[in-house]
Amino acid sequence: MQEMVLIKGPNNSLHPATEEDAQKLSKFKIGRGVRLKATQMSEHNTKFHRKLLALFQLGFDRFSEQLDTGMEYKGRLIKASFNTFRKQLTIQAGHYDPVFNLDGTFELEACSLSYAKATDEQKAQIYSDVIQASLDHVFEAGMAEDELRGLVDKFLAFDN
Structure with a gap:
């Protein structure tokens, strides 16, 4: 299971908080669903x-x-x-x-x-x-x- 910090942007988009988070996110295939368990910071x-x-x-x-x-x-x-x-x-x-x-x-x-x-x-x-x-x-x-x-x-x- 991947753990990363995402920041909510306009239009309900989520963006990685750091370069490390971006690298983790890039491993997910575009267009595929991702199940998240989110905790708001x-x-x-x-x-x-x-x-x-x-x-x-x-x-x-x-x-x-x-x-x-x-x-x-x-x-x-x-x-x-x-x-x-x-x-x-x-x-x-x-x-x-x-x-x-x-x-x-x-x-x-x-x-x-x-x-x-x-x-x-x-x-x-x-x-x-x-x-x-x-x-x-x-x-x-x-x-x-x-x-x-x-x-x-x-x-x-x-x-x-």
Whole structure:
């Protein structure tokens, strides 16, 4: 089952909120019916969702720039994955659950960042945690938190 955020437009049309949502939506065949179970997000939740995903996208872009794109594993080209990056950065930000693997070992699984149920304080904490994880693991050591927050705001301004 796919989960994505869609924004209602004119004439009852639905548009993907982010590039990741657009990629998911593009996998559906044109003209085919799609069964949806919808939960309406408040405008505040939609803005928070876009801001957090903009932060993930900026981090992913920076991360991807630094990769050796010619690497292979068992004859298959290794690719950067936005979804994997987002999950790993969420774990680095401290939002994870430890889960068992089939072999009895455990790993960390990224928590779903549920904006609808989060208070404004919890949303601010999630965002701050991801900012800090981005600074610690993705962006150069000289970048300040307010500089990264400014980049996200500029990114969102271009997206509108």
